[in-house]
Amino acid sequence: MKKYTYTEKKDTRSGFGAGMTELGQENDNVVALCADLVGSLKLAPFIKENPDRFFQCGISEANMIGLSAGLTIGGKIPFATTFANFATGRVYDQIRQSVAYSNKNVKICASHAGITLGEDGATHQILEDIGMMRMLPGMTVINPCDYNQTKAATKAIADFEGPVYLRFGRPVVPIFTDPDQKFEIGKAWMVNEGKDVSIFATGHLVWEAIQAGEMLEKEGIDAEIINIHTIKPLDEEAILKSVRKTGCAVSAEEHNRLGGLGDSIAQVLVKNQLVPQEYVAVDDSFGESGTPEKLMEKYGLTAKDIVAAAKRAIERKS
Amino acid sequence: MSVEYRKKILKYIYKAKAGHTGGSLSCVDILNVLYNDTMNVGPENFSSDDRDRYIQSKGHTVEALFVVLADKGFFPESDLETLCQYKSHYIGHPTRKVHGVEQNTGALGHGLSLSVGTAISAKLDDKDFRVFTLLGDGELPEGSNWEAALTASHYKLDNLCAVIDCNGLQISGPTAEVCNTEPLDAKFEAFGWSVRHVDGHNLKELQDTFAALPFEPGKPSMVIAHTVKGKGVSYMENELKWHHGVPSAEQYELAMEELGGVL
Ligand SMILES: Cc1ncc(C[n+]2csc(CCOP(=O)(O)OP(=O)(O)O)c2C)c(N)n1
Ligand SMILES: [Mg+2]
Numbered sequence: 001m002k003k004y005t006y007t008e009k010k011d012t013r014s015g016f017g018a019g020m021t022e023l024g025q026e027n028d029n030v031v032a033l034c035a036d037l038v039g040s041l042k043l044a045p046f047i048k049e050n051p052d053r054f055f056q057c058g059i060s061e062a063n064m065i066g067l068s069a070g071l072t073i074g075g076k077i078p079f080a081t082t083f084a085n086f087a088t089g090r091v092y093d094q095i096r097q098s099v100a101y102s103n104k105n106v107k108i109c110a111s112h113a114g115i116t117l118g119e120d121g122a123t124h125q126i127l128e129d130i131g132m133m134r135m136l137p138g139m140t141v142i143n144p145c146d147y148n149q150t151k152a153a154t155k156a157i158a159d160f161e162g163p164v165y166l167r168f169g170r171p172v173v174p175i176f177t178d179p180d181q182k183f184e185i186g187k188a189w190m191v192n193e194g195k196d197v198s199i200f201a202t203g204h205l206v207w208e209a210i211q212a213g214e215m216l217e218k219e220g221i222d223a224e225i226i227n228i229h230t231i232k233p234l235d236e237e238a239i240l241k242s243v244r245k246t247g248c249a250v251s252a253e254e255h256n257r258l259g260g261l262g263d264s265i266a267q268v269l270v271k272n273q274l275v276p277q278e279y280v281a282v283d284d285s286f287g288e289s290g291t292p293e294k295l296m297e298k299y300g301l302t303a304k305d306i307v308a309a310a311k312r313a314i315e316r317k318s
Numbered sequence: 319m320s321v322e323y324r325k326k327i328l329k330y331i332y333k334a335k336a337g338h339t340g341g342s343l344s345c346v347d348i349l350n351v352l353y354n355d356t357m358n359v360g361p362e363n364f365s366s367d368d369r370d371r372y373i374q375s376k377g378h379t380v381e382a383l384f385v386v387l388a389d390k391g392f393f394p395e396s397d398l399e400t401l402c403q404y405k406s407h408y409i410g411h412p413t414r415k416v417h418g419v420e421q422n423t424g425a426l427g428h429g430l431s432l433s434v435g436t437a438i439s440a441k442l443d444d445k446d447f448r449v450f451t452l453l454g455d456g457e458l459p460e461g462s463n464w465e466a467a468l469t470a471s472h473y474k475l476d477n478l479c480a481v482i483d484c485n486g487l488q489i490s491g492p493t494a495e496v497c498n499t500e501p502l503d504a505k506f507e508a509f510g511w512s513v514r515h516v517d518g519h520n521l522k523e524l525q526d527t528f529a530a531l532p533f534e535p536g537k538p539s540m541v542i543a544h545t546v547k548g549k550g551v552s553y554m555e556n557e558l559k560w561h562h563g564v565p566s567a568e569q570y571e572l573a574m575e576e577l578g579g580v581l
Contacts, residue, residue, distance in 0.1 A: 036497075289403065
């Protein structure tokens with residue numbers, strides 16, 4: 001198993017903020033919008049350096065998405081930012097009509113995705129956003145794994161023409177990817193080659209998958225781990241190549257098991273290469289208050305859960 | 319000023335190491351008067367269809383609501399020891415798992431529509447109960463509020479009273495700078511509401527104002543309550559960071575001292 005280590009943990013939303021700061025310096029067309037959550041989205045440096053390119057919308061998310069779509073006319077690249085539930089479910093029709101259907105170059109950037117935002121509880125913990133966003137024709141859906149990758153993805157989507165949903169979060173998680181990485185939209189990242197089971201993970205569950213890979217190795221199981229940072233367009237080729245070798249799959253995501261990464265992969269497998277697949281995801285439930293660690297444990301999103309899922313998948317191979 | 323409630327709010331936020339301090343302290347006098355003077359609702363009649371309804375649109379300041387509900391006897395106050403903790407029903411926003419809560423809220427901009435719907439249902443069944451809702455001044459830019467405001471006057475909902483906790487602050491700054499909504503009275507009057515201003519920390523003024531409901535027959539009533547975010551603790555008052563700041567041990571002691579000693 002390839003060794004991954006880290007010296008520092010940070011929240012992925014800070015990676016977004018750092019990416020925005022650089023974009024502010026490098027790309028005059030980038031503008032940012034926020035709905036009263038500039039602190040949570042780590043936008044302070046961008047706003048300080050580019051006060052004219054920042055629009056505080058107040059608590060009016062639907063309005064913010066409409067404004068963003070409007071701002072694309074004339075070549076602006078709007079980054080519309082808020083918490084993930086207010087960036088998706090609350091404003092779905094604005095995104096559907098004015099952004100996706102109209103193919104506008106809007107970047108919807110969402111922090112506090114999933115259950116790990118902690119104390120605020122279910123109203124703020126969205127577990128359906130990947131599903132909603134990936135169902136929209138033409139929408140690109142990205143869920144990077146750590147600070148460095150989130151920063152790289154933030155910069156990459158500015159150069160990409162078309163609507164994007166970029167998802168990140170609040171908890172601090174290990175930084176284990178290259179600070180100078182080039183982020184390739186739609187290209188899965190091979191974390192570890194293996195032959196017994198393919199673990200496809202997204203977001204900070206990639207780190208959990210790496211931990212799981214190490215635990216499995218101790219039991220003589222050789223896991224292939226692939227970081228699916230782009231859920232749409234999905235790197236079908238990488239997925240199929242992997243399962244043709246390993247013969248079984250595990251998907252791991254901080255999302256409802258309905259509609260997210262797991263279902264995206266299942267669709268590919270059903271159509272092309274039937275192999276057993278096990279889901280590590282939230283089992284169709286709303287969230288609750290608690291620390292990220294406790295919630296990850298309760299909702300079955302830890303390395304241990306990935307290990308168990310890998311064993312179940314292997315068992316079902318024969 | 320509702321000193322005991324303030325102490326309890328701080329106590330449980332301090333214990334939970336989480337919560338929305340400033341906005342709970344700004345709205346607790348309003349809740350005090352609504353629950354102890356104005357509204358016909360308590361644990362004894364909570365299953366009755368005739369009870370008055372309270373829906374808290376600014377769900378994040380749930381601590382003020384929980385403390386008042388506990389005092390009303392909806393649940394033992396000791397339950398709040400588990401506030402915001404794993405597996406507790408007393409999560410960071412109102413939930414119907416807690417006895418006395420009418421509606422799950424937390425995403426802003428929902429409460430007014432919910433209240434308008436509830437008020438319409440009362441009219442439909444010829445019921446006399448009234449509907450009260452509490453909005454934050456920062457949440458007013460949500461378009462749904464204005465859609466609901468139109469519906470309320472369209473259906474002549476004089477059984478509906480909305481209160482705005484006008485503390486002048488939200489998360490990112492002063493409300494006037496984040497997204498100016500003034501003049502609020504003229505806006506709601508233009509939308510067909512009857513509007514009154516009140517000092518949101520003056521219990522007598524609040525009592526008298528609510529006693530005068532409906533302000534005009536055939537119109538929904540709007541109370542613009544002028545409040546201070548963090549009211550009652552000098553170093554929290556009008557300070558942005560206390561939106562969801564949690565006091566340190568020293569700060570907690572200082573606050574309790576200012577409020578007249580630990581519970
Ligand atoms: C739809 C929605 N957007 C954003 C938030 C995050 N949020 C929670 S409280 C808050 C500020 C609220 O300000 P205000 O309404 O003035 O409340 P108060 O000052 O009374 O605390 C924000 C932006 C939310 N809960 N819901
Ligand atoms: Mg306010």
